Amino acid sequence: MQDLPKGRVLVLDDDPDICATIQGIAELAGYDTRATSHTAPFFVLYEEWVPTHVIVDLSLPGVDGIDILRQLAQSAAVARVIITSGLGTRVLEAAGRAASEGGLTVNGLLPKPFSPARLRTLLEFAGQVAAGGRPPDIRHAPPPSVPHERRPLPEPLSQERFELALQQAEFTVYYQPKLACIDGVLVGFEALARWPRAGGGFVSSPDVFVPFAERHGLVAEFTRQVFHQALQRFGALAPPPGLHLSLNISAKSLVDPGFPAWVRQCCEQHGVLPRQVTLEVTETASMQNPLMTLELLTQFRIQGFQLSIDDFGVGYSSLVQLARLPFSEMKIDKTFVMSAETSAESQKIITAIIGLAHALGLQVTAEGVEDAWALDFLRDYSCDYAQGYHISRPMPPEQLGDWLQPGAAWRRSVQ
Ligand code: C2E
Ligand code: CA
Ligand code: CA
Numbered sequence: 001m002q003d004l005p006k007g008r009v010l011v012l013d014d015d016p017d018i019c020a021t022i023q024g025i026a027e028l029a030g031y032d033t034r035a036t037s038h039t040a041p042f043f044v045l046y047e048e049w050v051p052t053h054v055i056v057d058l059s060l061p062g063v064d065g066i067d068i069l070r071q072l073a074q075s076a077a078v079a080r081v082i083i084t085s086g087l088g089t090r091v092l093e094a095a096g097r098a099a100s101e102g103g104l105t106v107n108g109l110l111p112k113p114f115s116p117a118r119l120r121t122l123l124e125f126a127g128q129v130a131a132g133g134r135p136p137d138i139r140h141a142p143p144p145s146v147p148h149e150r151r152p153l154p155e156p157l158s159q160e161r162f163e164l165a166l167q168q169a170e171f172t173v174y175y176q177p178k179l180a181c182i183d184g185v186l187v188g189f190e191a192l193a194r195w196p197r198a199g200g201g202f203v204s205s206p207d208v209f210v211p212f213a214e215r216h217g218l219v220a221e222f223t224r225q226v227f228h229q230a231l232q233r234f235g236a237l238a239p240p241p242g243l244h245l246s247l248n249i250s251a252k253s254l255v256d257p258g259f260p261a262w263v264r265q266c267c268e269q270h271g272v273l274p275r276q277v278t279l280e281v282t283e284t285a286s287m288q289n290p291l292m293t294l295e296l297l298t299q300f301r302i303q304g305f306q307l308s309i310d311d312f313g314v315g316y317s318s319l320v321q322l323a324r325l326p327f328s329e330m331k332i333d334k335t336f337v338m339s340a341e342t343s344a345e346s347q348k349i350i351t352a353i354i355g356l357a358h359a360l361g362l363q364v365t366a367e368g369v370e371d372a373w374a375l376d377f378l379r380d381y382s383c384d385y386a387q388g389y390h391i392s393r394p395m396p397p398e399q400l401g402d403w404l405q406p407g408a409a410w411r412r413s414v415q
Pocket of ligand 3: 310311331333334367
């Protein structure tokens, strides 16, 4: 039997000969490979084939390599990046710095022409660095805590695989508690979809599979399954009236006129009141079809649901649109909260968003609260609610009950 591949290498280079050379070297070294000279198929493969490594040429005709790296950093990038170019090491080093500061894991730089040995070293870097230091010449890669090969490879996504997962009801829901900043009282949970893998771990992360479902017309059924599970579980807790469940809505659901009535009926079925439910919509999503969005969101509010604008600060909505839509809550994007301690700029953005939300009569939740410092900062600046790993990671439903015990730890009791 053939050995399992060490990983999946995706190459973006406008020169087919270079693509073929890189593929040949990587395949000999034990990797599966794909290559393309165009950005559109590159990003489709990136999302769906889930490479472990990407090799990106900086100078594609008509395309800015830095834009590609930025786009990779903005997606739920998990692949290690190798940047290649014939433009010389200064340009490569600047691109490498930009990529790693943007959040990518840069395995290294590959100036052209390159030797097979150098490419192999850069590929292997992820798997073997645990034994000691970094290989020479690689300045941008933080050593991984777990060697790459020991982790199961993420599964490539396909429409058939996703449909099967829906048929077999493979998706489950985790819950992340949300506390009032002022006194640490539990005010609710956010439901977050998970796709468990048989035998442990997860098939893929929601940052990847939710956009995949949206692209393939599968998000309506996915949302139905997630909402049923989450509402059923929440209803079964017999939650006190002040406790909320937050559910994420996809942009694609905001073009279905039957959606508000369906959600209300789903709540009724599971004994949950609409006023206990907050629907979270991302800022960009809520702006795609302004009239329909306005109608549907208003219907939700009339029925008594709360509405939250998610990931605030990273989208592109205008403030006018924001003020005209009937939101009741704003969620500050976690990137600002996670960087607040070290970034005066993030602090200013957070306090400005809190001020804006309060001026518009909205409540504010900060997500990505990873330490006590962030929670104290948010409390000092009158943020209403907080969510984050410092309080709790998203947890499986079995653990929900613990959070509702009268004797639960400080910040965890419901009043
Ligand atoms: P989101 O709605 O912004 O959810 C917050 C994400 O931040 C979650 O990622 C959560 O696990 C993560 N998070 C919470 N606290 C912290 C923290 O302190 N530090 C860090 N680094 N991360 C934190 P998750 O569960 O991977 O979900 C990713 C995104 O997938 C969600 O972002 C949401 O946009 C989408 N998603 C998840 N479930 C669903 C769903 O059922 N339907 C839809 N339409 N989208 C969903
Ligand atoms: Ca959310
Ligand atoms: Ca968010």
